[in-house]
Amino acid sequence: MIENFDPIDANGYLVEFSEKAYNSLNAIISKGEYSSMFILVDSNSGNLCLEYFLNKLNNPKDFRIIEVKAGEEYKSLSTCDFVWRYLSENAADRKSLLINLGGGVISDLGGFVASTYMRGIDFINIPTTLLSMVDASIGGKLGIDLDNLKNQIGVIANPCLVVIDSHFLKSLPDNEFLSGYAEMLKHGLIKNEKYFESLINHNFLTDKTLIEGYIHKSITIKNNVVKKDQRELGERKLLNFGHTLGHAIESFFLNQKKESKLLHGEAVAAGMILESFISFKVTGLPLKQANYIASSINKLFAKIQFSRQGIISIIDLIKHDKKNIKGKNNFTLLLKAGDATINNTVSSEIMQSAFDMYEAS
Template sequence: MQSIEANGYQIFFNENGYEKINDFISEKKYSSIFIIVDEHTNEYCLSKFLPNLATEIPIEIIEIEAGEEIKTITTCVEIWSILSDLGADRKSVLINLGGGVITDIGGFIASTFKRGIDFINVPTTLLGMVDASIGGKNGVDLGNLKNQIGVINVPQMLLIDSDFLETLSQRELRSGLAEMLKHGLIYDKKYWEQFLDLSQIDFADFDTLIYRSIEIKNEIVKQDPTENGIRKALNFGHTLGHAIESHFLQSATPLLHGEAIAIGMILESYISKEKGLLSNEEFYQIKYIISTIYEPHDFSDEDIVSIQNLLIHDKKNEYGKVQFALINGIGKIIINQSVENELIINSFKDYKS
């Protein structure tokens, strides 16, 4: 597959990517290589990645626990200390081998250690490949508030190897699929329509769907790297979705990111319909397709109140007002939309109906 030119770095695919990463490391003459993994990628992915890394430069592996709850400043302090103890310097490079949590926290750690060292993202989950690792957003959570602390700083390069998807559960794959569905809904109606009948998808050629999803996000980010305008389109489903994810993060039934975003897309599609931006037919198509992929989630009245309260911490808020990105017909988006509390409550009522 042809590489994709992003803002200040390139995205490479599969076998070609390993050739490029080796050439790059050789050219940069790094003093040392540090690879951040979690317990899962250490077990299932590192053994595939390391044999493809052709270098004599010293390599150190740093393993952290898996899960969103580890994406904290405390974990950063621990890894900064490890890097320091192991002699990392300004000519070291950090390779983030894992899902969205690893690329988020790894990019933040690299961007801040010694005022910034190079990093490379190698996402191993579908969510990481089509969303989290692209665009330069790096950061950590603040308590149960997602991504409140962070920076925008791009990697030196990005390697997409779809073979890593074989290590994932069906639940993890569905989580990543939510972002692919979103890309179609906000940007490319024909791409969305490819998911209307999952039985017709040739998963042997799933790489082409991944490639197009990455293209869409990259095309949006290149227009607006710092999220002052059109990049806010990528937040469709995320205003309520992030609040839902945060609410259940510490519960006995936490949701994966994509599961929360899938619910958020149904809710925000309802809001789009009620504001006259989406036809009834389009809304029911969206609700039906997403509902066939993801199991419904129960919300008590107390859950909904808590989720509404969490909206005030959303990063897109301006002047104390919650800002939504809504779809203006499938394949189009409208940003900076205010939504009344009553309409939010009604969206949950419709979801539960």
């Protein structure tokens, strides 16, 4: 469990750590201002995390549990409809509280449900995966997918509190751990080269608790960006590095019933390699550095095999990217490790060449 880390002051809420965070959580609840309280889990967090979390609450019997199916394919309007109806049928009103206990899907979907139910009720995030700790639960982006297109429906709204407890990582499978690790690598590549180097030179899979200080660092990097630009009009676009192609790759595999599904971080890892090669072509990232980034990430993540038709389909999916403006795509690219630039338009031909370089890397 993370100890002795100062709370991080986000946009009107705190990100708190370990027992101090649970003290703050129980203090909020004990004020008695909520008419009813609910905990949203999926089948994974309900099985692996709920009992531990309930033992941290002073009055766990005051909560109703809402469980949904686990997986990106359930980050959908139909799942929202199920949760909205559960809240309505159990007399939730504008003074109700929803606690989101789970990974990125639960943080995204639960926050979206809370922010739209009766035009907004309070919610608190308890991230249980590395991805949700360093990314999904922080920054206020909430939403769901539309026909497997990533995050097409959503709002920006902040939780009342985020509780970071590394205990949950003990039950996290290695592939899920690495999924969050990809986002941390991104933080280094866009803002801090030394941080990127430090991350790739440690083997956190042997002892996941060793990553605790890095979690605080990654949250700090993301929070510093978001506080300057919560609505993504400028600097927050830096956080999209690896995600333009990464989201397209993730959406493509969600649509392929015969293909194995990719975790978000696995798709983003490939996206960062591809967009590093695009950076070489477009923004002058030295080829030596692009190859170094690719080899470093390839040591951690299995390379994805793309068919020629698959590549064409992935590039075509870019036209649905929510960052597009007036029909033009919008990439965040690297000038060098630790320094990124926003608002870059990339041709299909350059994207195709990046896939060729990825295959050869």
